[in-house]
Amino acid sequence: MKIKHLSVSVCIMAGALLASSCVGSFAMFNKLAMWNKNATNSKFLNEIIFLVITPAYGFAATADALVLNTIEFWTGNNPMAMKVGTTKQVMGNDGKYYAVTTNKDGYDIKTPKGDMISFVYDKRTDSWSQIQNGKKTEIFRFNPDGTIQANLSNGDKMNVTADANGVYQVQMAVNNGMFFAAR
Secondary structure, eight states: OHHHHHHHHHHHHHHHHHTSOOOOOOHHHHHHHHHHHTSSSOHHHHHHHHHHTHHHHHHHHHHIIIIIHHHHHHHSOOTTTOOTTOEEEEEOTTSOEEEEEEETTEEEEEOTTSOEEEEEEETTTTEEEEEETTEEEEEEEEOTTSOEEEEOTTSOEEEEOSSHHHHHHHHHHHTTTOOOOOO
16 A cells, blocks of 8 residues: 555656656757757768767757756756856755856866865766765766666665666665655
8 A cells, every 4th residue: 555655656756847847948959959960061961960860869858858957947057058167056955055167077066165076977987976075986877778877875886777766766775775755
């Protein structure tokens, strides 16, 4: 009986996030399209490139629709639309403002206390890492099969799908199988 309520709750939450009436800027999709239009000086070669990378358009549109546009709706900023060197003040869950600076390979975050935390993308390993106090810790990496290898704080690694179910699995692993609900 409890599992049924949990399933219904998860479906309602997913529906609320996905149906939040946010159209968004579709920045990732538009950047891909702009690159494709200007890849060469020949519109015929650009069309051939388009036909070859068509799956990338589907991925970009899906990422925009499900993740980036939702972030843009709730925060007012789309991470893909930010330019390198731009700093935005973002309010955290604690009600305090954090300075988020966009870099070529990630983000620098300055906490209200002045501490710096960096999130860096490594193209070579296709992974995201956190750098704090000079210590670099890989958070997750993309696997060739489309799954994600999450690196847990206890040193364990787990492969999950790149969807809501994968996020749920990581949350359960981090919280030792406990599900927290707010009233």
